[in-house]
Structures are given as C-alpha cells and as structure tokens.
Amino acid sequence: MIRSTAAEMAAKLVAGEVTSVALTQAHLDRIASVDTDVHAFLHVDTEGALAQAAAIDAKRAKGEKLSPLAGVPLALKDVMAQKGIPTTCGSKILEGWRPPYDSTVVANLKKNDIVILGKTNMDEFAMGSSTENSAYGPTHNPWDLTRIPGGSGGGSSAALAAFEAPLAIGTDTGGSIRQPAAVTGTVGVKPTYGGVSRFGLVAFSSSLDQAGPCARTVLDAALLHEAIAGHDPKDSTSINAPVPQVVTAAKSGDVKGMKIGVVKELNGDGYQAGVRARFEESLELLAKAGAEIVEVSAPNFEYALAAYYLIAPSECSSNLARFDAMRYGLRVGDVDGASAESVMNLTREVGFGKEVKRRIILGTYALSSGYYDAYYGSAQKVRTLITQDFTSAFAKADVLVSPTCPTTAFKIGEKANDPLAMYLNDIATIPVNMAGIGGMSLPSGLADEDDLPVGFQIMSPVMKDERMYSVGAALEAALLSKWGAPLLDKAPVLGGAK
Amino acid sequence: MSSLSRDDVAKLAGLARIEMSEEELVALSNEFTVILDAVARVQEVAGADVEATSHPLPLRNVFRADVVVPSLTPQEALSGAPAQEEQRFRVPQILGEE
Numbered sequence: 401m402i403r404s405t406a407a408e409m410a411a412k413l414v415a416g417e418v419t420s421v422a423l424t425q426a427h428l429d430r431i432a433s434v435d436t437d438v439h440a441f442l443h444v445d446t447e448g449a450l451a452q453a454a455a456i457d458a459k460r461a462k463g464e465k466l467s468p469l470a471g472v473p474l475a476l477k478d479v480m481a482q483k484g485i486p487t488t489c490g491s492k493i494l495e496g497w498r499p500p501y502d503s504t505v506v507a508n509l510k511k512n513d514i515v516i517l518g519k520t521n522m523d524e525f526a527m528g529s530s531t532e533n534s535a536y537g538p539t540h541n542p543w544d545l546t547r548i549p550g551g552s553g554g555g556s557s558a559a560l561a562a563f564e565a566p567l568a569i570g571t572d573t574g575g576s577i578r579q580p581a582a583v584t585g586t587v588g589v590k591p592t593y594g595g596v597s598r599f600g601l602v603a604f605s606s607s608l609d610q611a612g613p614c615a616r617t618v619l620d621a622a623l624l625h626e627a628i629a630g631h632d633p634k635d636s637t638s639i640n641a642p643v644p645q646v647v648t649a650a651k652s653g654d655v656k657g658m659k660i661g662v663v664k665e666l667n668g669d670g671y672q673a674g675v676r677a678r679f680e681e682s683l684e685l686l687a688k689a690g691a692e693i694v695e696v697s698a699p700n701f702e703y704a705l706a707a708y709y710l711i712a713p714s715e716c717s718s719n720l721a722r723f724d725a726m727r728y729g730l731r732v733g734d735v736d737g738a739s740a741e742s743v744m745n746l747t748r749e750v751g752f753g754k755e756v757k758r759r760i761i762l763g764t765y766a767l768s769s770g771y772y773d774a775y776y777g778s779a780q781k782v783r784t785l786i787t788q789d790f791t792s793a794f795a796k797a798d799v800l801v802s803p804t805c806p807t808t809a810f811k812i813g814e815k816a817n818d819p820l821a822m823y824l825n826d827i828a829t830i831p832v833n834m835a836g837i838g839g840m841s842l843p844s845g846l847a848d849e850d851d852l853p854v855g856f857q858i859m860s861p862v863m864k865d866e867r868m869y870s871v872g873a874a875l876e877a878a879l880l881s882k883w884g885a886p887l888l889d890k891a892p893v894l895g896g897a898k
Numbered sequence: 899m900s901s902l903s904r905d906d907v908a909k910l911a912g913l914a915r916i917e918m919s920e921e922e923l924v925a926l927s928n929e930f931t932v933i934l935d936a937v938a939r940v941q942e943v944a945g946a947d948v949e950a951t952s953h954p955l956p957l958r959n960v961f962r963a964d965v966v967v968p969s970l971t972p973q974e975a976l977s978g979a980p981a982q983e984e985q986r987f988r989v990p991q992i993l994g995e996e
Contacts, residue, residue, distance in 0.1 A: 417936065500977050709937050746917050749918065760915060762937075784949050
C-alpha cells in the first residue's frame, strides 16, 4: 500500500477500500522500521497524525465533500511553522521551539485534510546541498545509505524514496527542492516565486525562497501544488492571480507542437557522463512525443552561482538577525550582570553551525559600507542579466530544460570541508531562483557508471507553471513505458535484517 | 585577489553578534580568500549600464482593511520565551550601568 502513488491512495480512500487511519498507520510503521537507517525525520507526530486521520475518516463517513488528497499522509520540511509541533530548521538555536501559529502552507494542508506525519531533516536554515549541515546529523540516501540525499530538503526527498510518505513539502532557495529530488529519483517542483505563500516559512533569503511540492510522480506533485498554492494576504509578495492549472496539465501530458529549449550553458563540461546520457535520451523521448527541440543560449548563467553566493548570504545575514535570544529559541550566558550583547554573541556562537556562520559573515561583508557596490550591488546587476537571458530564451521556447545537477549523489563527507565544491551542486538550479520562474526536477533514469538516479530539469516562465507539468508528465509516461516499472522499483530494499 | 584578515573577520563577527574562537576566525579568514575570489566574478559583467534587480517581482506596499482580527494571546506570544516576567519577555541588561 505504501508504494502506491498519492493519487492511487486517494482513490482507494474514496472507494472505501482503506481508511486514512490505516494508511497513516502503515506509513508510521514504515518510518519506525526504516528511519533509524535513513534519518529523514526530526520529529514524528504519531498522535497528531492519527487524530487528524481519524477526523478525516469521520468526515468521509458522514458523506462530507472532501478535497482530492484528503486522508493522504505527507512529510513536512522542518522549516515550516506548524502550531505546537517542534520546528527547528535543523538548528540548535531553535531546539525545542514550538510555534504558536501555523504557516499558510500548513493551514492549506490542514484545510485540504492532508495528514501531516512529521517534520523532515534539512541543512541548517536550508543552507546546504547535502543535509550534512543539519545540527541533528545527516539524512541518508535510500539508494545508497553512504550517500547524501541532496539538500537542503534531503529529509523530504529521502522520505519519499524510502516510502515513508507519498508526499512532502520542500522549500527551494537555490535548488533545495529540485537537487534532492534529482539525487533520490523523485519529483520536486519550485513554483513561480509568489505562487505559494511564504508566511510561516522561516526565512533564509526572502527574495529567493519558495515552498513547493515533492512527490514520486508528476501528477502527485500537481495535486499537492494546487492544494498549497494561491494568494495569501499574509505574504506581501504572494501573487494575486489564479493558480496555474497544473493538475489538468499533468493529466494531459500533451507536448505536441511545444518548443523545448535546451540551455547550452547548462550541460557539457563538469557534467557527469551518465547525467548527460540520460539527458540526451530524455530529449529524444520528448521529440518522439511531438515536441520540437531547439537550442538556446544564456550567456550570463555562468555568473549565477557567484551572484547567488552574495545575494543569499546578504539576505540571510539580515534575516537571521532575528535569532537574538530574546523572545524565543536558545539563550546562552544569561548570568547576573551579563549584557544583552554578550548573551546574543554567546547564543549565536553556540546555536549556529559552521555553514550558517560562514554565510552570515560573508553577507555582513558583502553589505558593509565600502564593499556594497562591488559585491551585493554587482550581484543584483547579474540578477538583471540572468532575467534578461531567460526572457530571450523564452521568446524562442515554451520551456527550457537541462540536467538538474552536474552529478549523481556523492558520498556523505566527501565535500563537507570544501564549501566551493559543495556550492557547485546548484549550478543548474540557481538561475531559476534568481529570476523567480518555475522549475521542476523529475527522474530520467540511472547513470550507467554508478546506477544512481539522474534528474531532468524543466523551467517555465513566471506563472506558466502548467507548462513544466505538461512536459514532465509526457517525459514521465515515455520513460515509464521504456522501463516497464517506476524507477524507484530499482532502489535497494530497506529495513531488511540488521 | 580579495582577502579578509583574521582581524577583518573578527570585526565582522562582532557586527553580526557572533562570538568566535581564535580557531574559527583563522579558518574563516583562510576560506574567504577562496570564496571571495569566486564571488568577485560578478564584477566582470556588472557594468554601469546594467540596472540592479533586488527582487523577482515589482514590489509595492500591500494594505488591508483596518479591521481588528484575532492575534496571538499574550500566553501564546510568550510560549517560546527563554525567560518571562509579569507577562513580558525578560531580557538581559541592555544599557550600561552608568
């Protein structure tokens, strides 16, 4: 039952073949049996999830009209505030904090009767590409437990790949939904910036952060997308327009006559051979399905990584100033006569990990007087150039495509001491965040050299999210008929004799 | 080549309100030489004729009707407080003695 898609689970719930309580319990059992190995969860809300499921079953028994995903369980990234449930962002500074309110994403999940199983592991404050920066220890990739599940949303992607949940929520600032999806053989979508409310999403880089759906199929992602998206008066950057028709697009999967632009700069040198082979193969399948493949150029993308590592740290240095030990979270050194400043200094020293401190210091430098124009100011100009590159590329193509990441999952510890090597993971995902457009990653197969999943990235213009779902669904269907079974069937069996 | 000395890092850490050990200051100073070189590449294309973009959307102020809506109770607002007193956040001394 746990290996079904969310859409199949929903259909069984509607048909009365299973209850939400039984479905939720099956996932809780799975978590109990495999999560000691995977470590996808930081907190499992057994009681709350079962209570929510029972309430949904009762509503259904009464014949109430329920939403399409009602009763289906989900894993929530620990960056989302959920009332009364520990929310740590993978940081010691928030250990034990229980938010007094729900984020809008959580409120929407509850409104749609989606059962929240618990909170998933992540790089501290979403800064990282491997989940190794979590203060609570790394998450392991279900394809190979010695490898990273991507980051920052490695807990959400691993939970899906390990069949601990059929749906998950991620957030994507530079690729934190798409890169974990790519390296775990799952689907992850970063909607258009402003498409999903940021209220209650603990801010890292406010002009880049975007929450989105994670799932095992394109249709499941679309169903979750529609459940969480929409205008929110509590987020001043929320777009006040109808949600793109992503479910319809995912169901049709029609690409006939669509122009698919291959971004010349996001392929080639630095991309693993097996990643490139799977990418070429996917292009052929899309051409066979009736799409026209064209090449586009985005010359300024090569500066995206540099600009990102100025903009994101600058915004983070400002956003994380709120962790000042005064109103909530950790407080260290509050002895008689200690000043507020010394308490702040000591608390932030103990509460933040290495990467968070590195980025706060970098951001403080980039914003400091005398260096502002050279660093932050220049990065903002690069942001303009990248957006212009997208505008010209979208004049020639309906969607753009690339491999999601240059490589498959690397070993835990392999890049932990080389920040620049780690940052390179996001080279193909970052441009999307800079321009605020939509991006999806879906599995395109296994790399020949290491039998690990490879991701295919689809990018769509602002509020044209439905286009990436059409292309994603078409490619997914073509690959499925080629493979004969979902890619995750090839993953090793977890929870065996230990 | 850009670089940050150990003392530069110490000054930034002070501004960012993070106490740092000698070891951390030296390690960050070394890392920054490499990181700053990498990020300084933005200057290659950031000409005077290029406009800056601070945000993907055209930002404007958003207002709502001036009506009272429920908010957190004092108890909820204080629920995560490291210390509290008389329904207020209790904080360490902010001003000097004199």
